[in-house]
Amino acid sequence: MATKRKFKRDYIILEAKDINFRYSERALPKAFAKVEINEEKSSVALYVENLKCVKEGYRVVAIQSDYETLELGNILLSEQGKGEFVLNLDRNDIEIKGIAMLYEKQVPLIGFKGSKIDNYEEILFAGEEEYEEDYRDEFDDEDDDDAEYEYEEIEYIEIDELSI
Numbered sequence: 001m002a003t004k005r006k007f008k009r010d011y012i013i014l015e016a017k018d019i020n021f022r023y024s025e026r027a028l029p030k031a032f033a034k035v036e037i038n039e040e041k042s043s044v045a046l047y048v049e050n051l052k053c054v055k056e057g058y059r060v061v062a063i064q065s066d067y068e069t070l071e072l073g074n075i076l077l078s079e080q081g082k083g084e085f086v087l088n089l090d091r092n093d094i095e096i097k098g099i100a101m102l103y104e105k106q107v108p109l110i111g112f113k114g115s116k117i118d119n120y121e122e123i124l125f126a127g128e129e130e131y132e133e134d135y136r137d138e139f140d141d142e143d144d145d146d147a148e149y150e151y152e153e154i155e156y157i158e159i160d161e162l163s164i
Contacts, residue, residue, distance in 0.1 A: 006092070008037045012099050014048075014111035021108035023050045023081030031109050033099045042094050044072055046085040048101070051108060053077045059102040060085060065095035067123055075101065100124055 014031040016022065022029050029051035036043050046060060057076040061069050077083035098117055100110040102124065110120060117123065 006037070006039050008035075010035045010096070010113050012096070012111040012113050014046075014099060014101065014109040017107045017110050021052045021103070021106075023052050029081070029109055031101065031111070033111065035096050035099075035113075037092055037094065039092060042089040042092055044085075044087045044089070044096070044099070046075060046099070046101075048075065048077060048083045048085075048109070049081060051077055051081045051083075051101075053079050053081055054103060056103075058108065060087075061100050061102055061124055062094075062096045063098040063100070063117060063120065063123055065097050067097075067117075069124060069126075070094065070096075072099075 012033040012035065014033065016028045016030065019028065027050045029049070031046060031048040031051070033047075034045045036045075044060075044062065051058075054077075057074040060072040060075055062072055064070055072087050073085070075083050075085040096113065098110060098112040098120060100107055100120065102108075105125065107121065107124065112120075
């Protein structure tokens with residue numbers, strides 16, 4: 001009997017969400033992603049054009065079907081605003097619902113497989129906000145610890161060795 005092989009290919013079109021990242025005034029930035037899943041592994045390929053080149057590059061993040069994010073890496077663009085990104089994953093159990101390109105706290109490009117996820121910004125930046133809150137709480141707790149203690153100034157008196 002022949003075994004049924006598992007293979008799946010999805011295309012996701014990414015559209016501009018912030019036109020301030022366009023390379024030229026004449027064209028909006030755009031990209032498409034190809035997600036392939038087979039029995040052994042998965043791969044994500046991303047092709048971008050007309051996007052403003054930034055020195056640090058853009059973070060590429062996938063939104064999975066359970067609404068968890070998966071960091072795919074960074075993409076660096078040419079000075080003409082074009083770039084390619086290919087990532088091979090050693091997992092075959094991912095189900096990607098969306099892919100976004102992020103720059104700091106902004107979403108220049110995002111695309112979805114199927115219906116749009118309305119609260120995508122909350123999902124994409126959820127981990128960062130928690131980290132910032134934990135970081136602030138850590139320092140706030142230290143200040144609270146200082147408030148528990150009362151400090152008293154102590155005056156030292158010098159004693160002459162001869163008078164003893």
